[in-house]
Amino acid sequence: MKQPSLIPPTYDDIAAAARRLDGAAHRTPVLTSRQADAIAGAHLFFKAENFQRIGAFKFRGAFNAIAQLDASQRRAGVLAYSSGNHAQAIALAASLEGIPATIVMPEDAPTSKMEATRGYCAEIVTYDRYREDRMAVADKLAHERGLTLIPPYDHPDVIAGQGTAAKELFEEIGELDTLLVCLGGGGLTAGCALAAQALSPHCRVIAVEPEAGNDGQRSLSEGRIVHIEAPRTLADGAATTHLGDYTFPIIQRLVSEIVTVSDQALVETMRFFASRMKITVEPTGCLAAAAVLQGVVPVKGQRVGILISGGNVDMPRFAALLAGNSVEL
């Protein structure tokens, strides 16, 4: 088993990340909704990271990692493998810091994501996701070109950056009874749990996974990192196969419970967001809210924080889901 070689992040790292992000990231709004409160019978506070730069919280971790690179690393450039929000986050963060970025993406990644990534001046290297291993492709490139790999979640600087989302939430609205966060590889969950421990110590932190990919839930109950096959779920941002060596121990220590929600619940929540709260939220971004609005996690009478992780969804797909049509997973 690979052992972490860097020091695990603490709340101090989140505070330092917040200083780095000041002026670079948006301080996203905290939304409330009388209708959502009525459904849940609770006071819900939605941290709207769909309004973050690149449309998702991923910018926080990416920028926090890249801002700490030394001069020679900056000259050589950075590398990421991602077909999703992490790619755009790395591309934008690198571009803001004047650093070249290379992104390894499957050749069948959504056009909109490729274009958005190219729009931030990153070089895209594609691979065949049925025949090639993206880690191998990325490692080869990193080695050949001397690039620094910024992983999507399992890195102390990435975790600390993501934690600033919850830090802002607690600073704006005070302590909470429950905080719900979507769970993929665990970067956001681990960072937010560290922030909750420091700023709202009695707050229970609950992570929410897609039903099809409950590796986190199983990992928590088995006490080890469980690996699964890539899950087929609408929540593409949480379609990870395992937690990380940095994220798992933090989650094990600070997260009370991991629950799952169905893809159907995600679609209903997405429709609620679009029609009632007037916001675009991608399926992954609906995970935490779905757990509350669909009654998976009882929160009656509580003050509840809900992380909306992002709002990047192709319009044809968004339209199909709102219309109740099935889409390809």
Add this chain to the structure above:
Amino acid sequence: MKQPSLIPPTYDDIAAAARRLDGAAHRTPVLTSRQADAIAGAHLFFKAENFQRIGAFKFRGAFNAIAQLDASQRRAGVLAYSSGNHAQAIALAASLEGIPATIVMPEDAPTSKMEATRGYCAEIVTYDRYREDRMAVADKLAHERGLTLIPPYDHPDVIAGQGTAAKELFEEIGELDTLLVCLGGGGLTAGCALAAQALSPHCRVIAVEPEAGNDGQRSLSEGRIVHIEAPRTLADGAATTHLGDYTFPIIQRLVSEIVTVSDQALVETMRFFASRMKITVEPTGCLAAAAVLQGVVPVKGQRVGILISGGNVDMPRFAALLAGNSVEL
């Protein structure tokens, strides 16, 4: 020609309306977007009334009018004829003030709007819009039951209430070079123009109509209120047939120009809002933004205010428009 019998509103009435609305209406956010700024080559400030209560600015005028009723008017109740946002606005404002509300709606009004209106405890009276005149239906009801009719736009209190949207915008971001407002019957435009005159006297106010219903544009050029047939346009909130006796003189005096945009431009703008700015905006709410983003009104280098009037659109319709499918007008 019917003559106004009440005193035309002034900025003082807007300031008074703002005091009445404090705590009842939301102070909606002002959104910015680097992408929108890049398209326009300007600094755009979007006043997001889609986040207002009932999902549109109409709540402002409705509440301001209802809050000023005397005790006997309150006992008897209020009446409105509307199939759209004004109906919900009156229903909610009346309910907050503990006043009975009756809404006259065409029997084929969208189910979602009927349900939303009923949800605020209003009584709905339907009519056949192909055989009956809604004004006649409403007048008869008002007379029989002693109800006070709150018109959708042509009333000083309604105009003053709508003006608070622009007042908040100027207070938050300072003076502007141009303010764009969607134009139906002119309540929002007149109110916002009065606010602009008081708070940003050098700001040019431009009203935006749907191409299919340019009665305002024609009225301005002919110097009289031009009546047209009910226009067929996606912008249902601006599908009015004529300006009002109160709204026209204010618009004539304070609005520099009235421009039109096509339904196609509205759909493209709606898609931009959903995909890039992550917000749901109804077609009427896209009018002002479309004029800038589609280059109808040149604003290069300027500070530009854009009123987003509302976000109430049925999800099947929203989905169809985002998907590029045609919908019934």
